[in-house]
Amino acid sequence: MRSFQDYNPAVIAVYFFCVTGIAMFSSYPPFMAASLFGGVALYLVRNGRKHAKSHFFFLLLFLILAAANPLMSHNGVTVLFIMNDNPITLEALLYGINSAAMIIGVLYWFRSFTQIMTSEKLLYAAGTLSPKLALILSMAIRFVPLFSRQSKRVQDTQTAMGLFRDDNIVDDIRGRMRIFSILVTWGLENGIITADSMAARGYGTGKRSQMKRFRFRRDDIVLLLTSLSLLGITTAATFAGGLTFSFYPAIKYETPGIFGICGIAAYCLLALLPVIIETEVSIKWRYLRSRI
Amino acid sequence: MEILAVEDLSFTYPQCSSPAVRDVSLRLERGEFAVLCGATGSGKSTLLRMLKRELVPNGEMSGRVTFCGSPLGELSPADSASRIGFVMQRPEQQIVTDKVWHELAFGLENLGVPQDEIARRTAETASYFGIINWYGSDTAELSGGQKQLLNLAAVLVMQPELLILDEPTAQLDPIAASDFIATLRRLNQDFGITILLAEHRLEEVIPVCDRLIIMENGGISANGSPREVIASLRERPELLCGMPAASRLYAALDGRGECPLTVREGRDYITSGFRNEIRSLPVPERASSGETALEFRDVFFRYEKNSPDVLSGLSLKIMSGELFCILGGNGSGKTTALSAAAGILRPYCGDIRIFGKKQKNYRNRSLYRECLAMLPQDVQTVFLRNTVREELDEVGADLSALPYDLSHLLDKHPYDLSGGEQQLTALAKVLAAKPKLLLLDEPTKGMDAATKQGIADVLKKLRDSGITVVSVTHDVEFAALCADRCAMFFGGQIVSAGAPEEFFTANTFYTTAVSRMTRGIFDRTAVLSDAVELCRLNGSREV
Structure with a gap:
């Protein structure tokens, strides 16, 4: 019984590539809806009411993105109204909503991805490609906080020694530049000791x-195979199942056949997999805890 | 059985006329705990590096190093890396990776050890060193003591037979340092690992070591059991000053019999050898001008909104013309108090007054012009230029006005200087602003005893020239040596303050070795010279 974030990082990475890959390379509206819904649902299940304010920002972004297309593009046959001598069309509006759903959906997937894939897991995932790459990344990750901490220290010291003598911007900038240059020296000095230690x-x-x-x-292997086979079904259905949808000049789509419906169902299932896992775990956990 | 043999080893750095190591011959038995000491620049580090093949510096070398019967050069790379462990001085810079567990695994990964084996060895090493609680942490979050323990563990995970350590405790506070030494002793006792340790902090190391080796000018001048070696140093005050207090007392009094090493043996030596009719020396007069240089009034500070208070109701008055030492453990808030006084951190409540004027009324950074200067713990942060000369010219420092000489260092890069030299150079740079109040954070960190003595003298001279000096330090011996008043910092405030004689003799644990040694025998004795004089005045006990 593991929650989604505890699965093997390589499997999680593959899963994220599957789900966002389809979301980014297809523009089929049902897929976009599934991706947006799955992405937001996963984030909500993981975070609950935390970061509630950020959702308003993404809602606003969604509205701006959706509105931007009809304002810029005037293709389409169904004119809703005329603004500044430019027609605003229904097709352009729907196209805008579709791409906004795509962008916001993918953004939400990545919000969860960065939460789940800590630096350690990313390194592990990179390490499955090459151990050397993992080491270099690990050293780089370590160096960033080291560098910024030293920079703060030097700056404090120099302030207390009167480096930034006057309260003016030119003096401040000059001081900062010198601090940066000595930090490079410091980094190289330290590098020698680290190299010796290695x-x-x-x-x-x-x-x-x-x-x-x-x-x-x-269950890592189960998740991996599930993700890959759902990806396979979806891709096959996209190419062979008649999942076509065009916005311009007028909205035109084919009613998907049985194969197409399988494809849509497969992607919906793929997008909802983590939420399903999380729900299952929380129900199981509640049951197990009731017995303690 | 012999584990390491060095024969006629000499080494000269490129473009140097005299050798850094000359004609060194040395043998180490398996399971020995050997301590190598000597002043900064005596060639200790160079010698130690010659014993670890990966770290041998570039230069001209002659002589032979044999490890377990075969020449050092003939070991396979993997053997050489794993069988000889090396720990260096700076804890931070030796760490390679970002996670504690990865750092432990690093050496084994390099040797291509299979995964399961790595998992087992890191797990057992982490358990032995008590690292389990921070096994998954970021290495950047550890304290200095934890970092150095991690460096040791990361070497030990490769199961070395010989462990070489180059001043591993120099950057640690006294408590972390004695924990580290205790760990070394445990490794030596439990596993019979041979240890060769270069060290300045000898008070605790000497009683536990089997062999003491002294280096001078690149050569070995003494090599034997600690008691013999110290007894032979009687005429060498510059080497003797780093030794344990008991043995210094013994040497100063021309003692006979076995040389005492620990506080307990020192007490026995005094009680069995000397009378104690005169119990204390007259207290020296200390003049203070009555003007306050630095005052904290109910100062509260915390780093973040919801974090605990680091300074909680700190009130303290420091008089002008005083040399004031603030002592205290790690995380007690000493450094924070100093940074607040220097205006780097802003307390959320309370007043800080500098020469009677509120700190915030020093507008437009006028606080740092001819008023206050601070020297941080990491003195490297002071330097911004490529040579000492540029550093000093930039701030217009007047070399002739300094109470010490820097002229031989002028053309060096500040990062190439030794710890003591860096401290003095940084001090010169700070003094160029002609401060009336000087704040120092751990001025003696990583220094040998003779250099410490030198810094103490410099601070006294500065005080005599009218500068108020406030120093935060861990080093009780240093504070006893130079302070006019000392204060103990605990839990964000000052819990006690007083003249060093009173202060240190009132403390039981947080006090100097001399004070622990003379407790109940003499009163108000915190420094060695007082104890020696009292013993002389009392005269020896007739047997």
């Missing part, structure tokens, strides 16, 4: 192995 512990003596804190369990 050599002393046998870096470069042979082929590196990698310690993995995440293992593949049975």
Whole structure:
């Protein structure tokens, strides 16, 4: 019994590529709706009422994106009204809503993705491609806070020593530039010690192995195969199942056949997988806890 | 059985006329705990690096190093990396990766050890060193002591037979340092790992080591059991000053018999050898001008809205012309108080007055012009230029006005100086602003005893020239040596303050070795010179 974030990072990464890949490369409205719904639902299930304010921002962004298209593009046959001698058409409006759903949906997927994939998990996922890449990333991740902390320290010291003598911008900028230049020296100095420490512990003596804190369990493989097969069905249906939808000049679509409906169902299931897993876990957990 | 043999080893750095290491011969038995000491620049670090193949510096080398019977150069790369462990001075810079567990695994990953084996060895190492609670943490979040413990663990995970450490406790506070030394001792006792340790902080190390090696000018001048070696140093005050207080007392009094090393042995030495009819020395007069230089009035500070108070109701008055030392453990808020006094942090409540004027009334950064200056803990942050000369010219420092000499350092890069030299250079730069109030944060961090003594003398001279000096320090010996008044910081406020004789003899745990050694025998004795004089005045006990 694991919640979605505890699955193997490589599997989670593959899942995210599947779900956002379709959302980004297709523009079939039912897919967009499923992606938007699945993305927002996952975020809400994981965060509850936290970050509630941010949803208003995304709602606003959605409205702006949806409204931008009809204001810019005047294709389409159904004129709703005329603004500044320009026709605003129903088709352009619907197209705007569709692309806004795509963008906001993908943004929500990535919000959850960054929450779930901590630096450690990203490194693991990168490490499955190459252990060296993982090491370089790990060192880089470590260096960023180190550098910014040292920069703050130097700045405090120099303030207390009167480097920024006068309260004016030119002096401040000049001081900052010098601090940056000494920080580069400092970084290189430190690099020598780090390199020694690496050599002393046998870096470069042979082929590196990698310690993995995440293992593949049975349900990881189940999730991986499920994601990939749902992706396969959806892709096949897109190419062969008559899932076409065009906005311009007039809205035109084919009624999907049985294969097409399978494709839509497959993508809906794919987009809802994490929410299903989370719900299942919370129900199971509630049941188990009632027995403690 | 012999684990390491060094024969006639000499080494000269490129473009240097004299060798950094000359004709060193040295043998280490398996399971020995050896301590290498000597002044900064005596060649300790160079010698240690010659014993670890990956770290041998560029230069001209002659002589032989044999490890377990075979020349160092003939070990396979993997053997050389894993069988000889090396821990360096700076905790932060030795860490390679961003997570604690990854750092532990790093060495094993390099050797291509299979995954399950890595998992097992890191797990058992983490348990042994008590790292389990922060096994998953970011390395950037650890304290200095934790970082150095991690560096040690990351070397130990490779199961070395010989462990070489180059001043590993120099950047740590005293408590973390003694924990670290205790861990080394445990490793030596539990697993028989051979340890070669270069160290300045000898008070705790010497009683636990088997062999003491002293380096001078690149050569070994003494090598033997600690008691013998110290007894032979009687005429060498510059080397003796780093030794444990008990043995310094013994040497100063021309003691006979076995040399005492610990506080307990020191007490026995005094009680069995000397009378104690005269119990204390007259208290020296200390003049203070009566003007306040720095005053905290009910100061409260916290770093974030919901974090706990770091300064909670701090009230403190420091008189003009005083040399004031603030002591206290890690995280007690000492450094925060100093930063608040320097105006880097803003308290949310309470007043800080500098020379009677509220700090916020010093407008337009006038606080830092001929009024107040602060020297931070990490003195590297003071330097912005490529040579010492540029650093000093930039601020218009007057070298002749300094109470010490820097002229031999002028053309070096500030980062290439030793800890003590960096401190003095930074101090020169700060003094160029002609402050009346000087704030110092840990001025003796990472220094050998002789350099510490030098810094204490410089601070006294500055005080005599009219500058008020406030120093935050962990180093009780240093505070006892130079302070006019000391204060103990605890839980965000000052809990006690007083003249060092009173202050240190009133404390039981947080006090100098001399005070612990003379407690109940003499009164008000915190520094060695007082104890020696009292012993002399009392005269030896007739047997």
